[in-house]
Amino acid sequence: KQEVTQIPAALSVPEGENLVLNCSFTDSAIYNLQWFRQDHGKGLTSLLLIQSSQREQTSGRLNASLDKSSGRSTLYIAASQPGDSATYLCAVRAGKSTFGDGTTLTVKP
Amino acid sequence: DAGVIQSPRHEVTEMGQEVTLRCKPISGHNSLFWYRQTMMRGLELLIYFNNNVPIDDSGMPEDRFSAKMPNASFSTLKIQPSEPRDSAVYFCASSFSSGPTDDTFGSGTRLTVV
Numbered sequence: 001k002q003e004v005t006q007i008p009a010a011l012s013v014p015e016g017e018n019l020v021l022n023c024s025f026t027d028s029a030i031y032n033l034q035w036f037r038q039d040h041g042k043g044l045t046s047l048l049l050i051q052s053s054q055r056e057q058t059s060g061r062l063n064a065s066l067d068k069s070s071g072r073s074t075l076y077i078a079a080s081q082p083g084d085s086a087t088y089l090c091a092v093r094a095g096k097s098t099f100g101d102g103t104t105l106t107v108k109p
Numbered sequence: 110d111a112g113v114i115q116s117p118r119h120e121v122t123e124m125g126q127e128v129t130l131r132c133k134p135i136s137g138h139n140s141l142f143w144y145r146q147t148m149m150r151g152l153e154l155l156i157y158f159n160n161n162v163p164i165d166d167s168g169m170p171e172d173r174f175s176a177k178m179p180n181a182s183f184s185t186l187k188i189q190p191s192e193p194r195d196s197a198v199y200f201c202a203s204s205f206s207s208g209p210t211d212d213t214f215g216s217g218t219r220l221t222v223v
Contacts, residue, residue, distance in 0.1 A: 095165070
């Protein structure tokens, strides 16, 4: 059974700092890995999708990497802003998606 | 495309009543997923369909829960009878199973059973 773990569970940083969120998974037989953002009380918004054959994806200040063999992914956020405050979830897909519990990020002005 | 559309946005019902949640996936997507999210258990996959056929319903908590997908543009999740512990946010998501597109989530239905 696939298990997805996200560390840390919560993170608080001052505005402008670069940060890394971590995601690990137990079964490397995946189709893809996806990072989502969820604002409090809202739905999930897809940020980045990395196919199993890819190593990384970039979108603006976000960069996600994937090391399938070691079962790890990271989400790098550059020059963090208060508007980045949200819960970030990673999900691995093999038929169905399995989600981690998320990292709740607070960026202080 | 308007995205994945869920209705209602909020539902408050009394214990024992039947609840029906609705989802319209993105046109052209052939996979549909129902999730439940609570503070205690996080995001849980309940069931998913591929080409309108249920593929994995192992996440459905009890026989009180049932889901249908009569056609490619509509799905329902029904709880009968509802219980207070069913209170959660229920999300529907869709994707194209054989392609690179990512899962797209609806805004969710917040269910409160009193």
